[in-house]
Amino acid sequence: NAGVTQTPKFRVLKTGQSMTLLCAQDMNHEYMYWYRQDPGMGLRLIHYSVGEGTTAKGEVPDGYNVSRLKKQNFLLGLESAAPSQTSVYFCASSSTGTSGRRTGELFFGEGSRLTVL
């Protein structure tokens, strides 16, 4: 029962390098999200997607790009990593209920810890 899977789980980058975090969900959920978690700040929304081929900015989108070419995958890219992007990144997904509206319950991956030197 995979649920939401994130890869890689750990990564160390040098300033200016690029990388992509991959999120895959096998629950056929419409909505997918990328959050970052920093001490004392809870979870902050980076970008989200309400369906295949769609993306939207969240609370802290600068320095990140995303793509959702397939319904089950949501990619988070860092084009030029900065030390301020050192964080733990969480992907999450949610579904629509019988009413067709988003249920609000999020299913999370285990996180990807990124360190930028």
Add this chain to the structure above:
Amino acid sequence: GDSVTQMEGPVTLSEEAFLTINCTYTATGYPSLFWYVQYPGEGLQLLLKATKADDKGSNKGFEATYRKETTSFHLEKGSVQVSDSAVYFCALSVTGGFKTIFGAGTRLFVKA
């Protein structure tokens, strides 16, 4: 805008003590309210939820009641265990919206 405020931690309790973690919210619509728990090294998982005023969510001995008049959703447990040590997040999701808003999290330590 919508927001969630929860009590700062860490909270340190002895086993079998009573737990309360306060959570208040502001929202423009009629939100659903959630408590998520994060165990060390893991992602968040849903602990309980309530979708309308006066609803009580409960799970694993934890409870929270949706209080519209005080815009609160406080988490309680009558007798905590060492295994309850984790970070607890209060969150809201406005009906029909696309986003979930999280509080800053409260770390709980339970001593044997």
